[in-house]
Amino acid sequence: MKLDLLAQLNADRAARRAVILITDTETGEQRLIREDDIAGSDRADLYRGLIRSGRSRPLKQEEGGGFANVLVPPAKLVLIGAVHISQVLAPMAGMLGYDVTIVDPRTAFATMERFPQVDLVAEWPDAALPDVGVDRWTAFCALTHDPKIDDPGLLHALEKGCFYIGALGSKKTHARRVERLTGAGIADADIARIHAPIGLAIGAQSPAEIAVSIMAQITAALRLGEG
Incomplete structure (x- = not known):
C-alpha cells in the first residue's frame, strides 16, 4: 500500500x-x-x-x-437510563459487538452492582455526552421517562446524526415530547428520526422482550438502513 x-x-x-x-x-x-x-x-x-x-x-x-x-468503526450504543431494560439490553448489545455506555445521574440506579462490565457514567447527559463520543456510528436510546434526563440526550443525538435514535414511552408520552422538542426549535424532519414508541411492534411486555425489540430495530437501522 x-x-x-x-x-x-x-x-x-x-x-x-x-x-x-x-x-x-x-x-x-x-x-x-x-x-x-x-x-x-x-x-x-x-x-x-x-x-x-x-x-x-x-x-x-x-x-x-x-x-x-x-x-467500519465499531458501533456504539448509548443508553440514557440505568433502568431494568438497560440491564438486559446492555449485555445483549455487547454480545453483538457494540461498545455500550450508560448515562444516568441517578446514583441509586447507576451502580456497578447493577451494571457490571459496562461503561457507566453517573452524570447528567448534557455534561456526560460530549466525552462519550456520540457520532454517526452510535445507536442512542432514551429510556428514563424523565424529560429532564431524556430530552438533553435526544437533542445531542440529533445533533450528532446517530444512525438510530429511540425513546421509551407511549404515543401520548411521545406527543408531549414532540411538543417540547418543537418548542426547542427542532425541525419536524429531525423529530421524525426518533423511533417512538421504541422497538419493533412485537407485543413485548417484559424488560427482556422490550430489549429484544429494541435491539432488532437497531440492527435493521444498521444493516438495512431503515430509520
Whole structure:
C-alpha cells in the first residue's frame, strides 16, 4: 500500500469514518471509497450496501471487479437510563459487538452492582455526552421517562446524526415530547428520526422482550438502513 493511501486510511479510521479499500487483484492498484464521497460515485448503492453489511468480499465483474475491504468503526450504543431494560439490553448489545455506555445521574440506579462490565457514567447527559463520543456510528436510546434526563440526550443525538435514535414511552408520552422538542426549535424532519414508541411492534411486555425489540430495530437501522 502506498504511504499516502495508508495515511488517509489511518486518518479516516481515527476519525471513525467508514471507508472501502478496493484492490485490483490483477494489478495490485488500490483506491479508497470514503463514506462521505459515496453520494457522488458511480456505484453508490453498491458502496452503501457494503458499508451497511460491514463485510469485506470479492466484487463481481458487473460491480467493477477486485476485492473490497470494508472498514467500519465499531458501533456504539448509548443508553440514557440505568433502568431494568438497560440491564438486559446492555449485555445483549455487547454480545453483538457494540461498545455500550450508560448515562444516568441517578446514583441509586447507576451502580456497578447493577451494571457490571459496562461503561457507566453517573452524570447528567448534557455534561456526560460530549466525552462519550456520540457520532454517526452510535445507536442512542432514551429510556428514563424523565424529560429532564431524556430530552438533553435526544437533542445531542440529533445533533450528532446517530444512525438510530429511540425513546421509551407511549404515543401520548411521545406527543408531549414532540411538543417540547418543537418548542426547542427542532425541525419536524429531525423529530421524525426518533423511533417512538421504541422497538419493533412485537407485543413485548417484559424488560427482556422490550430489549429484544429494541435491539432488532437497531440492527435493521444498521444493516438495512431503515430509520
